[in-house]
Amino acid sequence: MIFYFSGTGNTYFAARKLAEALNDTAVNILKFKDMEEVVCEDDVIGFVYPVYGSDCPMIYKRFLRKLKCRKDVYAFAVATLNKVDYGSMNSIDEALCENGAGLSYSAWLYMPGNCMVSPDKVTKERLATAEERLSAIAGKVRNQVINYTSKGKGIPEDFLKLELGPESALTQFEILDSCDGCGVCAAICPTDNIRIENGKAVHGKDCTICFACFHWCPKQATKLKTGFKELDERSQYTHPEMTAAKLIRDKQGE
Numbered sequence: 351m352i353f354y355f356s357g358t359g360n361t362y363f364a365a366r367k368l369a370e371a372l373n374d375t376a377v378n379i380l381k382f383k384d385m386e387e388v389v390c391e392d393d394v395i396g397f398v399y400p401v402y403g404s405d406c407p408m409i410y411k412r413f414l415r416k417l418k419c420r421k422d423v424y425a426f427a428v429a430t431l432n433k434v435d436y437g438s439m440n441s442i443d444e445a446l447c448e449n450g451a452g453l454s455y456s457a458w459l460y461m462p463g464n465c466m467v468s469p470d471k472v473t474k475e476r477l478a479t480a481e482e483r484l485s486a487i488a489g490k491v492r493n494q495v496i497n498y499t500s501k502g503k504g505i506p507e508d509f510l511k512l513e514l515g516p517e518s519a520l521t522q523f524e525i526l527d528s529c530d531g532c533g534v535c536a537a538i539c540p541t542d543n544i545r546i547e548n549g550k551a552v553h554g555k556d557c558t559i560c561f562a563c564f565h566w567c568p569k570q571a572t573k574l575k576t577g578f579k580e581l582d583e584r585s586q587y588t589h590p591e592m593t594a595a596k597l598i599r600d601k602q603g604e
């Protein structure tokens with residue numbers, strides 16, 4: 351089983367390609383949102399997620415805390431990212447250590463950024479080579495290559511992690527007058543943090559900072575108000591093979 355989460359499609363694409371190459375099944379972690387425990391008896395488990403603030407997304411960590419797996423599992427993690435990741439693999443390893451297991455293989459797939467802007471040239475190059483790079487990763491997983499030394503239970507490296515809390519500047523959005531209440535953002539939001547009131551989108555406080563609402567808005571009516579110029583003035587990005595309808599169906603488990 352490959353467990354994934356995706357806000358703008360990069361990770362969805364990666365997880366699906368890996369599943370295809372490994373003859374495995376990829377499942378969106380949102381499927382387990384309301385479960386207290388996720389039991390997986392597979393002898394190979396994959397964790398595929400985007401890096402947020404040099405760590406796994408908060409929603410992915412919520413899922414990791416529920417996971418129950420075998421002690422002798424071969425566990426691999428593939429993080430999609432734009433630039434840098436100090437802590438996410440350690441978070442995966444910690445969750446596995448809670449089960450008496452550990453992370454065996456880690457790989458990074460550089461993709462277009464959906465937080466900081468990637469220049470067009472970089473976006474094109476990364477999209478063009480992603481499939482080839484994923485195929486190389488799948489080859490390593492198939493051969494059960496081990497490249498990660500598990501840190502063991504109780505040795506967290508929190509000093510390198512940037513926790514993106516619910517009151518973070520990155521959760522501040524402004525809804526512009528161009529919002530027509532279409533509901534795309536509300537349907538796509540992985541935490542159901544957006545409701546439509548009086549024909550306009552209204553954000554709540556349970557934000558996992560995926561920026562899906564910003565990137566998928568058909569009217570460009572969701573404006574980031576982080577106070578960081580590079581973020582607040584950035585343009586929308588979505589993976590070319592992903593659509594809002596596909597992501598909503600995926601969230602609903604269809």
Ligand SMILES: Cc1cc2nc3c(=O)[nH]c(=O)nc-3n(C[C@H](O)[C@H](O)[C@H](O)COP(=O)(O)O)c2cc1C
Pocket residue numbers: 355356357358359360361362400401402403404405430431432433434435461462463464465466520559560561589
């Ligand atoms: C809030 C936020 C924080 C991010 N932080 C990082 C980061 O620390 N390092 C990095 O390399 N990329 C970072 N990114 C970029 C994403 O990891 C990258 O674009 C990823 O491929 C997006 O995957 P998705 O399309 O499946 O959502 C961040 C993205 C978001 C939305």
Ligand code: SF4
Pocket residue numbers: 525528529530531532533534535536546550551566567568569570571572
């Ligand atoms: S997707 Fe955009 S236009 Fe539609 S409700 Fe949300 S903010 Fe408004």
Ligand code: SF4
Pocket residue numbers: 538539540541542543544553556557558559560561562563564
């Ligand atoms: S409110 Fe927007 S950024 Fe926050 S979790 Fe929902 S879609 Fe993602």
